[in-house]
Amino acid sequence: MGIKDLFKSGPSVEVMGDRDIDVPAEPINENQKIVDRLMPSRKKEETRSIKGPIGIDIGTVNIVVAQSRGKDIKAVRQLNAFFTIPYSNITRKTLSRDEIMFFEKNEKLYILGYSAEEFASTFGGDTRKPVESGLLNPKERESISVIKALISRFIREPVKNNEKICFSVPGEPIDRPASVIFHESIIKMHLKSLGYYPIAINEGMAVILSELTGNNFTGIGISMGGGMCNVCLSYLSVPVVTYSIQKGGDYIDKMVGSSVGEMAAKVKAVKEDGFDLSIEPRDRIEIGLHIFYDDLFSTLAQSLQQVLGSSDNIPRFSKPLPIVLSGGTVMPRGCKEKFEKALTEVRLPVTISEILVAEKPLFATAKGALTMAITEDSEI
């Protein structure tokens, strides 16, 4: 697969005035494009040979790395998954020859990324996940090694020591006790060991940095990914409230699957193949998808009411706030309207001006993280 120019529609990061906040020092200008490469394993040099700050989004389903390259932003995406097969010398050699991402440990070969999916379908199994619900998967013993390996395949040692790298972390989940500290520290340590200067950014905040440049980074950013939804309310780029709920695209797949008696993978395939929430459902799977999208948006709206309602740090806003939706789960058409409807059912302590959807939902978090890395870089 070759390089795909996903960002045909003009500028994706605006140039901002000099007294704005956390803004890239060398604003990436109007002709900027984001280039997406789906299979970095074939030509790893591309990512690595580029100097400068990096933004990285480590999600439940995907890992995305973003860097600026001249006037463009280059974003590379990989599946955050692995698949193990028993070790044998021949297999190892074949893998190496085919430039497949893998590493070996305890007499096993760990296949990484998209290749893991290919292997899984050939061998008739499921891929395994180093990250679950946004955090390192406690059920996988090797999750740390896998994530390290994946990261190292993406980015090698920086040209400049202490190059800035900004990675996204989820907010504290409100529906389940879990700590992000462990997750954050492990990744930080690893990035440091590679020679970087790591900075963590809340995933919702990253969405705001990416999408709300025109509104002084003031508003609510929501990233709806595979494992969770991340929410951040920002005032002039200060994250005032952040949290997450541990429901996302995977939840929809699972619930629809068990409700209509299909494999989650089948549901996922239907969902990702041009499914449209703005038209009437045509079959059982689509009906299920409608129902659980509604369910997810409603949970999200209620959580907003609950969390914002109980926070006493929310300042007075002189004008209504925009909400921006991002993450793979908001790819289907009609998400905006569904969420709008869910919002009418709750009462928020802030008024909402409009609901926006990120231009490229799968890349917004990484792009925001990159913005942060560039800003930090220019400040010192």
Add this chain to the structure above:
Amino acid sequence: MPSSVIVYSPDEIRGRIISKTLQVKGIKNLLFTSHFEAEEAINKRPPPVIILDTKKNLASELNFLKTLSNNLLKTTLIVLSNPSDVPVLEEMGIDMVLCIPDPFDPELIFLKARDALAREFSMKSFARVLKQAVLRASRFFFRSLRIIIILAIGLAGGYIYWCISTLPKIGVLDNYSPYEASRVYSYDNKLLTEFYVERRTFIPHEKIPKHVIKAFLAVEDKRFYRHHGVDFIRIISALIKNIRERGFVQGGSTITQQLAKMLFLKPEKTITRKIKEIVLSIQIEGKYTKDEILGLYLNQAYFGTRAYGIEAASQAYFGKSTADINISEAALLAALPKAPSKYSPFKDPKGAFRRRNHVLKRMLVTGFISKKEYKKSLTEPIPDRFHGRKYKAPYFVDYCRTILEDKYGDRLYTSGLKIYTTLDYRMQRIAENAIKNGIKDLQKRGITGVQAALLAIDPKTGWIKAMVGGTNFWDSQFNRVTQAERQPGSAFKPIVYLTALNNGFKPDSTIRDKMFTYVLTNEEGTWTPQNYHDVYRGVVTLKTALALSLNAATVDLAKKVKIKNIIKTAKLVGIKSSIHPFYPSALGASEMTLMEIVYAYAALAYGSRVGPMCIDRIIDREQLALVGPSGTKERVINKKALTGIRQMLRAVILQGTARKARVINRKVYGKTGTTNDYADAWFIGFDDKMVAGVWVGRDGRAPIGENETGARVALPIWIEFMKNL
């Protein structure tokens, strides 16, 4: 540049929010979340302003607070706190003006900080400004003039120093954006609207099309590119005029000065203020280029309909961006800043049209546009529709706005006032529905394009309780309660009869109801008043004559009591429009507004004259009341006459032209009115709590329709309103 503000908050998020707000608005600051570091920084270099957040834990900040307020005399201390901690802080002697309790409002904190910084006008920059002023003066003006000015500065030096010590600092004003919306409530606590500054979309001067700039130069300040900030020729002539008039009302402002003027919050017309403006103008001219100044001016100016800045105005009036407006649209905008509501195309389309064409003419004369462009632009229509956000009780809200704007100027839009009006929103809804249904009934009879208005007031206080100025505000903002001057027709008659009662007549005194031809005093000609059904009853009582609205009898009575006495009575009950001293006036031929008549009826109904009141009270951000109710009330009708007129107006309902109103099962009083050719239909009436008036007609004064009288058209609306109260 060193930081001018130190922010200390143990709550990191709050601290960052404050710090960022200040930073974004151009105030440099340092943020500390630990005591120790904050103290160290303050001791090293005491800043002019410290913001101290005690919300999290007042107890642990008390000592710090005490040390700061005792040791740093030159520093302004702004204290943020829990509302419940305010008494403690007050006890400690913290300046309450500078204490900001939660709800957490970063913009308010910024405003306070900015004000505090503005007071910091150092001696150093004063000296520089003075030098600059003298230099400029000497460089550009005749020697004699120079001497006068230097002398003046010498003499008035101390005074000027005092003036400018309270001057806004222009550095800070680079990011001038003080806004908190004011909220307008009805008496029953319904939020009617917010008065706010439209988000000022700043457009840089180089993006403003040339013809737009020229339109403004053509009217505002032709000499702009030549003079230096203060147009001395204008100032001198203004001064001479002022001396003559012993006041300070003449404008004489250049664009730079107008910009300087906008930078002050309160409008005041004093010499002190004028000097401040001049000094600020000179400063501005020193710092910015002419183009930048014009750009700043256009971005700051007020264009009416809540539009501050040219971009907001283009959007509000034309629904497009400044970059896209044409010559004629630019000319209309250029006409607005002078008198935004007077020349509003929505209020006075004809006036706005004339004014715009005047601007076009000026553009032609100054050679800014060609003859061809001029001709073409003249024919363009002016906008008739507002492109903005809608609000409740719009005619009333707009009426209040005009009154409040006069009094509070910009503050109305920026200082977060809570304005409690007298309007009863429940009644307002009833009124709006009554009008809507009345218009619908007319449509059923095939009559369209008719306007209607309603005003209801509390006669004891003068409070406006409901006001509908037309059928649809968003189509036409012309307020037919306060702005439409129409002939009241028979609705005026009670004033004639009241005059009679005041002059010894009684309700059952008799007059002649006979066709009679009068010779009009002012005009050459004769006039024969006719009764509606062309039936004449010979001798009738006053009561019957009014109840049946007999024209011939009324003119007979007018002749007896003399027209000049009727005019006197009209003035007494509060009519301000002039009443022409000839007989047709007795039948309501002199034009007046619905508002005037309704207030006149309030006096008729209760014996006391009250003035219109639309505001109950205003609360500012510091929770202080700015105005309380202050209506005047004057007894104007004696007891006997009052009983008489009420009895007669009751007869109109029981036996007269308004018998339909008997469906209301309480005592109501009133009078119908219909003018020639059915151009206006009226009903004005009252019960023991409320006076309400309804008018129906066409803006162009064409007939409503054959036989569409006050009783048939206006009365049903009035009944629906009164019945549903």
